[in-house]
Amino acid sequence: MASANDPFTTCLVGNPEDNKNWTVYLQTLYLLLSPAQESEMNPTSHFFETTEYAYGYDENTAPCNEGNSFRRFKSLLLPILYCLVFVFCLLGNSLVLWVLLTRKKLMTMTDVCLLNLAASDLLFVVPLPFQAHYAAEQWVFGNAMCKIMAGIYYTGFYSSIFFITLMSIDRYIAIVHAVYAMKIRTTSCGIIISLVLWLVAGLASVPNIVFNQQLEIEQSMQCVPTYPPGSKTWKVASQFAANILGLLIPLSILICCYAQILKNLQKCKNRNKIKAIKMIFIIVIVFFLFWTPFNVVLFLDTLQSLHIINDCQASNRIALALQLTETISFIHCCLNPVIYAFAGVMFKAHLKGLLQSCVRVFWSPARGPGATQSSSVPSQLSACSDSAGML
Template sequence: MTNTEDQYLLFLEILSESDNTTDLSYVVSNTVQLCSKKTVNQFGARFIPVFYYVNFLLSYLGNGLVLFIIYKYEKLNTVTNIFLLNLVLSNILFAFSLPFWATYHLSEWIFGMALCKMVSSAYFIGFYSSILFLTLMTFDRYLAVVHAVAAAKSRKRAYAIIASVTVWCISIVASVKELVLQNVWKSPFNGLMCDESGYPEDTMERWRLVSYYQQFLLFFLLPLFMVMYCYISITVRILSTRMKEKCRAIKLIFVIIFTFFACWTPYNIVILLRAIQISSKSEEYDSCSDSESLDYALYVTRNIAYLYCCISPVFYTFVGKKFQSHFKRLMATKIPCLKRHISLSSQSTRTTSQRTPHSAYE
């Protein structure tokens, strides 16, 4: 429940009681500022549903294609494929919730209490696990390239399964709050709402602060530092080899780091500002204009961050020669006229991959 609606309901309660009492304790000397946020809600109703539906379609097309290629051409006997499968499943789980939220922003929550809790939990479990699996895959790639000899002994199937189960457990624990606090309630402004409610406002604010700092520290700063460290180390390693196409590999690494940073940083800065706003009790900072600006920023930056969850399989699959070859084979079976050309290019790809190390970065 938002602060505006809390203030409004408190105002109605005081107004109804004021007819039957002369207690002067009801008189307040401070001005209570009510922010309707009507324009913000209208902006969200127009912008968010379209973006959510686009994200949903892109995610299911991209991740579905990767899942089909893994099923048809690969086996789950390698660490990379196990991590990739889990990343795809986490993205699909996250995207599953988007049509529900798109419909919610268009009108009100029409799916009931059980789905409110389930969709909210699936949304955050998929979101958090996607970030962690991206980080885990980056770390695994770092081990395979920088510590190839030592990693050959430890990078076994059991290691991948244990690491994947750990990621899912962390994501589920981090999302328990949604399962407990999400409820359906009737708003005087917007009808049925699926939102955090049912507890005192001080308790809700503390939980919001925990969520915001958890998001910023555990699911942004830590992954960002790990991704940057791993890819910088990989770049140094590649530069020290005689790899023929090292310039292309370094450009690819730069694109991955830049995209990760560009998609995630604005959203998490807004999250941090939102946490500071909640922590601050000064009236000067908590003005309507500041609150509305953060709401607009949150709408835009959050969807940019979510878009990365949809396009991430492209960076972690089709940039590699092996998955490019699988994709070409798949296209050859669906479009016969391309079969001869694709078979020739695939043969060339196999020859190149046999001659050069670290082919995943070529």
């Protein structure tokens, strides 16, 4: 055991009998350890994860490293999943846009809603190639792209929810208030409402554009939301907004709308009405099955920010669950086109007509362009007009 006169001991703490030297030693040790505690709080590579790097030491926040399973999932599986979702969503929703836009005009409110929903899904997955590289390596696209991708992500997120909700309200008005529906379920009304919803979705994403920035953390460039020092208000508000606008309000509206629709259908034996709402039911059910787990985990992450959950192991599990459920939620963007094909009878017929037209153009040169045009295009227009109010 080192004596009090040991030069090494004296160099470190001075005379142990001197309380002032012990105070200096503890203060120095505190200053040396504080930065290390900040740097160990590793962010994860997605836009919903949040952090604070400009704060002072918070005794309620314990340093917590990512687990090995989380690192492996983030660096190996996430890029593959992101790329697969991006490719399938791009193909499927581009096909939906192609079918809708080849009609000479958008004829109903439903057409407008489906068009905007497909556009929202495409917008929502635009950041995925960037996120795939980010999960495997680091953020190399600069601060401006960090903010732009966060804005696109949140705009697509909110707009998808808004248009699914609008489609349900549209079905409710068309079935329960059929007479009144003739006045307001017009293409122009649908376009105006769509513009308003896009504006609201854009405004809802503004805080994320402002706070997201590129930071160098542990010699690695990260794109993370960085909130004001010493305050959890913005983070908690952002996550509560995602829960409320992304699940609670839409779910409440859908329950009310479909409860009234079911009451109306009990009085009516018209099968066409059941077919008309079948696709909407499927879209809504699939959407909330894929998004509810993420919203639940996001709520748990909010509780962690409020120190209601304050355990390192629980924090790692929440971070892993947040990544996993967010990745699962992306899949709904790929399912919407499949739902259109199986549930939308007239949509499927029109798609079949367009594909047959393409086959005739590229694989029947003997008939000539004039014959192909005269035989296929009129049938497309006829199918289009027959399906004016149906999808």
